[in-house]
Amino acid sequence: MATNRKYDEYLASMRSLLETGKHSDFTITCGNSTFRVHKSIVCTQSEFFDAASRFGKEGQEQLVNLPKDDETAVGYMIQYMYGLDYDIPGSTDDLKGRIMVHWGTGAGTQHGECTKCAEYNSRQKRDLDDYLSNIHQRSDEEAEEFNRMNNRVLVLKPCDPHYAKTLHQIADGFERKRKAGALPTTQAPKFHHDILTHVRVYIMAEKYIIQGLKDTAMEKIKKIILFAHLTNPIWEALELIFKETPHNEGKLRWLAAQRIEQELISYGMYTKLQEFLWSTPDLAVRVLHLKYPRDDRAS
Template identity: 30%
Template sequence: MADAALTGFVEAIKGLLRTGAHSDLIVTCGGETFNLHKNIVAAHSEFFAKAVTFQVGKEAEDGEIELPEDELAIVKLMVQYFYEADYDPKFSNLEDRLADFCQRCGYENGKLCSDPDGVASHCLWGQRQCLNLISGDHQCGDACRAPKPWKKCINDVCAVSRTAADLITHAKVYVLADKYAASSLKDLAVDKFYHATLYWWDDANFAVAARCLLENTPDSDEYIREIIRTTLSDHMSILKKHEIAVLLGDYRDLAHDLLLERVSRGDWDRDGTSNEEGE
């Protein structure tokens, strides 16, 4: 009953966006008009909260807010989040996540993982133990090297990320959410970006997404930088790729922090020799 009530509530809010009923705010971007609601968007974004409270000049006269510098496709995802508390691509349910894990990692659904390194490469980001995805009774706890707030890893760390381009989508959503001070959208976007790196760390889109984040967020944004750095540290072989080498050359602080992290893990002995093989 409670689930049905919640579903009905969400559908009602989505309906306001779909129909434009009772709209009292117009937002334009890329030639498209969004008929929105001040109370809804202001609840999610400090920027919009101030904009609708202290309208001046043309915005006050026309009752419109223009976003001329932003990418329309990403603005649509932000608006979708305002009314649905999620944006595409969405996290799938557990059954879909399990099926996707088996497809990517080559394990039979319902069986205990037989290749810990395979799990680490695709799903658990540093965890070296098998995980029974069906029973859900295995937690990696402190063994997981993910940054806060993902210290405890359970089944749903293997959320579906359908294409490597999702990395760029989540990066752009994160940047837009930061620009418009939409903190809860930032939290969701960084979560989705993190999960996408679990699947697509070895794809060229990772370097593109990382550059987007590094260029458009302040140096004080440690969460997103820790994800980028730790992804590189967990998969040092991708440092051989041209796009990653260029990225590290352009962002020397990232290269420096990556080196310090590897040293802190004990990956080099005192004479500077790497203790790892195969990378």
């Protein structure tokens, strides 16, 4: 307990150094933001800033400008350097009571599969998932039960007898509302939008060779992307990954491929997914590699 308190006090002192700029001996600027930082902290974590502080115009002025970088991501990068983590305001509460359906290729109705869901086509499955992804934001009876889950993710499996009844009940309610034209207007939860920031932070960490920040951003991305319904912000994040990361990037592109493989297993090929794969051939090849692992004996 005392150790935790001391660590919290240490982090508070580090945040104070960044917020006040006290004893600062180096400056980083980006857009309208100016960060008065400390070489002993930032230069020991990044070879780029170490070199900038010692050579050329930047070394003489003890100032480096990052005009091409995302201002918000730069702020989170520096926040990480002073606390070994970064936090997007308001992002945690939106994770409460997330629900997803693991459609897969169920064993069939003889094992208790939700027969109503078994008859769904790709569009209906995605509509139901969209409905479930927003259920925690509402105040109706369905939401009350799931709001008790706190921050857990409930994975419903149509072919699992334990979940079939629950999913069937949800599907009945969903069908009644859809036929009555009473489905609520849904919008992407805030944490879906946060993934764009996490991807930009990852790209920043890749650029400035800050491995710890890459790992931290990767964990935050993984927490969202593997369990979230593919809303517009997540499609944008997937596009950003393949637009801004190096072709040989070893982790984030494979994570994106894993998510798209899940999408294909759940829903099959649909128009938006097909168009995205056509426009992103590297992703398409990676998905194929996941489905058909390379056999070097065949080379």
